[in-house]
Amino acid sequence: MNTSRRTLFLVAAAVLVLLVGTLLVVMLPKVDGFGPQTIQGGLPRTSPLWITFTRQMRPESIQELLTISPEIAGEFTWEDKTLTFTPEEEWPAGTQVQVILQAGASSSLGLPTRQEVSWSFEVAPILMAYLWPSEGSSQLFSLDVDTGETIQLTQTSRVLAYAFAPDGRSFYYFAENNQGGSDLFASDRFEAVENAEYTPTRLLTCQRAICSSPVISPDGRTLAYLRNDAEVWLLALDEPAEAQQVSRKGHPSWQPLWSPTGRLAYYDSQELAYKVFNPASGEQISLPNQSGETAAWAPGGTALIAPDAFTSETDILRGPTGEEANQEVNESELEPVRVLSSQLMVYQVDGDTISTLTEEPLAEDFSPAFSPDGSTLAFTRRYLDDERWTPGRQVWLMAFPGAGSSASQLRPLTDSPSFMYMGIVWHPDGTKLAATRFDVTLLTEPPEIWLFERSGKALRLVIGGFSPGWIP
CATH class of the missing domain: 2.120.10.30 (TolB, C-terminal domain)
Structure with missing residues (x-):
C-alpha cells in the first residue's frame, strides 16, 4: 500500500512538474515579428524599425540587448507588445542596417527570451531619376548609377x-x-x-x-x-x-x-x-536681365546666378553689305563685326548689386549649376570666335568666388565639339554630375544622359533619356 501511494505520489509530482514546465514554456516570451523588410530599390532613409513580442516586456531589458548597426541616435517607443525605434536623422544612403536582439530579454513576469533574433534591411541609395524615351510616351524611371538597376516609377x-x-x-x-x-x-x-x-x-x-x-x-x-x-x-x-x-x-x-x-x-x-x-x-x-535663360541660386540663397546677353566686338572687319557689298572701300571704313554673347552675372538679391562672373566677351555661357557645398559652379560654354567656335556647348567647372577661390580658376570638363550639353545636375555628394547631351550635327540621333566625375571621367548612362535629376 505504501509502495502504491509512493508510486502515485511520484506520478502526480511528475505530472505537476510537466504541467508547470509546459506552462513556463508557453509563458516564455518570443519574438512574433520584426521589420522593416527590404523592398526593391531599398527603403526610405527615415524608416523606423520594430519588433513585436508575444508577451508584455520589460523595456530596459530589450534596449540592453539590442544592437543596431550603424549606430544612430533615435527614440524608442512602445505600443502594447511592439517596440519601435525611430531614427532622429536619416540612415546613410545605400547602407545595410543590421539588427541583433540577443537572447535573455525579460517579459513583465521576469521570463527570458531563449533565442537570438537578427535581420537586416537595405536603405535606398541616392538614385538618378530621368524620363525615357525621348520619342513616344516618356515615363519616369530611377537608376542606381553604381549597379545599373532601373525601376519604372x-x-x-x-x-x-x-x-x-x-x-x-x-x-x-x-x-x-x-x-x-x-x-x-x-x-x-x-x-x-x-x-x-x-x-x-x-x-x-x-x-x-x-x-x-x-x-x-x-x-x-x-x-x-x-x-x-x-x-x-x-x-x-x-x-x-x-x-x-x-x-x-x-x-x-x-x-x-x-x-x-x-x-x-x-x-x-x-x-x-x-x-x-x-x-x-x-x-x-x-x-x-536680357536673356531669360536658366538661372541658379547660390546655396545660401542670397545670390542668383544667371546668363545675360551682351554685344561684343571681334577682330574681324566687315565692309559694306547689300547692294554696296562689291564696292571697294578704304580699310579705315571697315567696321568690326559684332556678335551677341552671354556672360554669367551675379545678382546679390538682398544687396541690390550686380557683377560679372565669367568675363569672356566672345563666348556663350549658359546653364549654371552649383555643387551642393557651393564651392564649384558648372556651366556650359561655346566660343564665338572663328578659332575656337564649335557647334555644341561644353561643360565647364569654375571655383566660385566666396569659397576661397578666384574666378580665374575654371576649366573644361568635356571636349565633344559637336555635342550640346544641357540640364546639369550635381550628385548630392558633390563628386560628380549628370547632364543631357545631343549631337547638333546629327539631330536624328536621340539625346543621351552622361555621368561625369570632377576628374573628367565619363560614363554614358541612358540612350534616349532626358531630364536627369537626383532623388534625395
Whole structure:
C-alpha cells in the first residue's frame, strides 16, 4: 500500500512538474515579428524599425540587448507588445542596417527570451531619376548609377516633367490628359514599386492647358509650375487650396526656381527681368536681365546666378553689305563685326548689386549649376570666335568666388565639339554630375544622359533619356 501511494505520489509530482514546465514554456516570451523588410530599390532613409513580442516586456531589458548597426541616435517607443525605434536623422544612403536582439530579454513576469533574433534591411541609395524615351510616351524611371538597376516609377500617359519632394519619397509629375492638356499627380515611389494596385493621386487638372515644370519649395509645402509656358502658378501641397497665379497677367513668364530660403525666382519677359517673390511677405523685387535663360541660386540663397546677353566686338572687319557689298572701300571704313554673347552675372538679391562672373566677351555661357557645398559652379560654354567656335556647348567647372577661390580658376570638363550639353545636375555628394547631351550635327540621333566625375571621367548612362535629376 505504501509502495502504491509512493508510486502515485511520484506520478502526480511528475505530472505537476510537466504541467508547470509546459506552462513556463508557453509563458516564455518570443519574438512574433520584426521589420522593416527590404523592398526593391531599398527603403526610405527615415524608416523606423520594430519588433513585436508575444508577451508584455520589460523595456530596459530589450534596449540592453539590442544592437543596431550603424549606430544612430533615435527614440524608442512602445505600443502594447511592439517596440519601435525611430531614427532622429536619416540612415546613410545605400547602407545595410543590421539588427541583433540577443537572447535573455525579460517579459513583465521576469521570463527570458531563449533565442537570438537578427535581420537586416537595405536603405535606398541616392538614385538618378530621368524620363525615357525621348520619342513616344516618356515615363519616369530611377537608376542606381553604381549597379545599373532601373525601376519604372510611372505607368501613365506621356510624362512631361517631374519633381521630387525633399524627403525623396513623394514625387509629383505632369502627364498628358485626354483634353490636349496635362494634369498633376502625386505619387509615393516606394508604394509605386511595392504595391501593384497603388494609384497616384490627381492633384490638379489643367484641362486644355499644358502645365509643366514643377518645382518644390525647400519645406515641401508648395509647388510652383508653368501654365502654357507663359504663366507661373503656385499650388499648396499641405492643405486643400486653389492654385494661384504669381506672375503678372499678360506678362509671359517662365523659369520658376526656389531658393534655399524659400523665395521664388522666375523670369518676366515683358519687363526683361527676373522676379524674386517672397511668399511669406508678398514682397517682390526685380533683377534686370536680357536673356531669360536658366538661372541658379547660390546655396545660401542670397545670390542668383544667371546668363545675360551682351554685344561684343571681334577682330574681324566687315565692309559694306547689300547692294554696296562689291564696292571697294578704304580699310579705315571697315567696321568690326559684332556678335551677341552671354556672360554669367551675379545678382546679390538682398544687396541690390550686380557683377560679372565669367568675363569672356566672345563666348556663350549658359546653364549654371552649383555643387551642393557651393564651392564649384558648372556651366556650359561655346566660343564665338572663328578659332575656337564649335557647334555644341561644353561643360565647364569654375571655383566660385566666396569659397576661397578666384574666378580665374575654371576649366573644361568635356571636349565633344559637336555635342550640346544641357540640364546639369550635381550628385548630392558633390563628386560628380549628370547632364543631357545631343549631337547638333546629327539631330536624328536621340539625346543621351552622361555621368561625369570632377576628374573628367565619363560614363554614358541612358540612350534616349532626358531630364536627369537626383532623388534625395
